[in-house]
Amino acid sequence: MSDDDVNQLTPDDGALDEVVIARLRAALLDEVEVTDRARHQAVQAVIDQLDDESPSTLVTELSSRRRNRMSSWMQVAAAVAVVAIGAGVVLQLQTGGDDSMELSVKQATVERSEGDFSLAYEEDSADEASDSAAGAMPEATEESIVAEESMASDDEMAVEKAATADLAVDVADLPAVSINDLPTLVAELIAREHSPIPLSNFCGLDEGELLAEVVVDGELVSIIRDLADDTYLVLNQATCDVLAKFELDGQ
Amino acid sequence: MANELLNESALVQRAQSGDRGALETLLTAQYQRVFAVCFRMMGSRPAAEDQAQESLIRISRGLAGFHGNAAFSTWCHRVATTTCLDELRKQRRRPSTTSLTHEDGSEDEKTDGVDITTAIEWTDVRADIRTALDALPVEFARAVVMRDVLELDYSEIADISGVAVGTVKSRISRGRAMLAELLGGNRDTGDGRLTSGDNQ
Numbered sequence: 122m123s124d125d126d127v128n129q130l131t132p133d134d135g136a137l138d139e140v141v142i143a144r145l146r147a148a149l150l151d152e153v154e155v156t157d158r159a160r161h162q163a164v165q166a167v168i169d170q171l172d173d174e175s176p177s178t179l180v181t182e183l184s185s186r187r188r189n190r191m192s193s194w195m196q197v198a199a200a201v202a203v204v205a206i207g208a209g210v211v212l213q214l215q216t217g218g219d220d221s222m223e224l225s226v227k228q229a230t231v232e233r234s235e236g237d238f239s240l241a242y243e244e245d246s247a248d249e250a251s252d253s254a255a256g257a258m259p260e261a262t263e264e265s266i267v268a269e270e271s272m273a274s275d276d277e278m279a280v281e282k283a284a285t286a287d288l289a290v291d292v293a294d295l296p297a298v299s300i301n302d303l304p305t306l307v308a309e310l311i312a313r314e315h316s317p318i319p320l321s322n323f324c325g326l327d328e329g330e331l332l333a334e335v336v337v338d339g340e341l342v343s344i345i346r347d348l349a350d351d352t353y354l355v356l357n358q359a360t361c362d363v364l365a366k367f368e369l370d371g372q
Numbered sequence: 373m374a375n376e377l378l379n380e381s382a383l384v385q386r387a388q389s390g391d392r393g394a395l396e397t398l399l400t401a402q403y404q405r406v407f408a409v410c411f412r413m414m415g416s417r418p419a420a421e422d423q424a425q426e427s428l429i430r431i432s433r434g435l436a437g438f439h440g441n442a443a444f445s446t447w448c449h450r451v452a453t454t455t456c457l458d459e460l461r462k463q464r465r466r467p468s469t470t471s472l473t474h475e476d477g478s479e480d481e482k483t484d485g486v487d488i489t490t491a492i493e494w495t496d497v498r499a500d501i502r503t504a505l506d507a508l509p510v511e512f513a514r515a516v517v518m519r520d521v522l523e524l525d526y527s528e529i530a531d532i533s534g535v536a537v538g539t540v541k542s543r544i545s546r547g548r549a550m551l552a553e554l555l556g557g558n559r560d561t562g563d564g565r566l567t568s569g570d571n572q
Contacts, residue, residue: 163403324458
């Protein structure tokens with residue numbers, strides 16, 4: 122067979138009869154023995170690992186996840202505060218110097234407004250959220266805020282549920298991005314000084330940084346900076362297929 | 373069969389929605405094939421167990437991107453081969469530091485990493501198939517197994533075999549012809565494609 126002949130070959134040239142293929146596959150794949158115990162242990166180990174790491178590694182856009190976690194934390198903290206309020210606990214907020222302020226909570230019938238509770242949702246960053254929370258509190262407490270204990274309990278459950286759901290849908294709600302918009306997205310991520318996750322030996326890459334995980338054309342993909350040549354790769358997370366490769370100068 | 377596919381599709385949807393029980397059922401059902409693919413590619417059970425587990429993790433993480441365009445088992449097979457390819461490439465890059473020092477102070481010669489072309493073997497398979505594969509030059513047999521059983525494409529086979537794509541094509545063509553003589557003949561191509569996933 123000459124070189125020219127070889128180069129003309131296609132993947133199915135000279136393909137074997139399907140019966141032969143079936144025999145080969147049966148012998149080489151189907152008849153490989155796996156014990157129930159080994160199967161169970163392997164699957165359970167994977168499930169356990171996913172349970173352990175899901176909040177931190179199944180990421181969407183990294184800075185967004187940090188923001189979500191902080192937001193969730195704020196919501197849970199707010200729920201705890203509501204429980205404390207319902208129990209009639211007196212909280213003191215020190216804002217420093219002459220501006221110190223006392224928040225007194227007494228048993229009464231004033232209902233807490235929704236606005237007090239939503240402050241953690243509306244912040245764009247963890248720092249901003251913290252600042253705003255401290256700033257918004259006095260406004261929220263100009264009137265003595267009291268919730269009935271049962272109401273506080275309901276609120277706590279609702280907020281904790283929301284916080285949990287927020288993390289749970291993190292992956293399911295991955296942002297869908299057009300492949301043409303990826304350079305812009307990467308530029309924005311870098312401009313925001315996000316913290317990439319270092320990767321090594323991932324999908325054939327020696328060294329890289331995970332910038333984000335998004336959905337492109339319905340596929341869950343990882344946006345990775347290849348440190349070897351400072352390019353950006355869009356990889357299908359399951360198959361490691363490279364869907365796109367680009368540099369930040371728009372190429 | 374149709375019911376099984378419907379059930380599998382429903383399980384995939386539930387797993388994509390975060391149902392851990394459905395995911396566990398799917399992974400349990402796919403484990404044997406995933407392990408078998410890894411076993412053939414890695415060449416030993418311990419290595420196959422590691423890569424099978426890694427494959428299951430990738431399957432779980434990538435499930436959101438599975439849209440049912442192929443059978444779930446086909447997709448899992450592909451994830452398993454990709455996972456093993458990654459590991460084989462990694463092993464090829466990794467310098468070997470293994471050396472044995474004897475009591476007299478002499479050392480065995482160090483090996484230059486892993487020869488991944490020796491990974492695929494079939495000593496455990498049933499006699500008729502093993503006899504046929506053993507009758508072929510080993511590189512021909514491996515190339516056919518990688519293409520027709522493991523469903524790797526030409527470039528992947530070339531990569532892990534350390535030879536040019538043209539050589540891979542030649543080996544597969546010749547290996548198929550020889551295997552056809554031994555096991556039952558070539559199929560006349562032109563109509564249906566035998567395997568999926570070719571990127572050539």
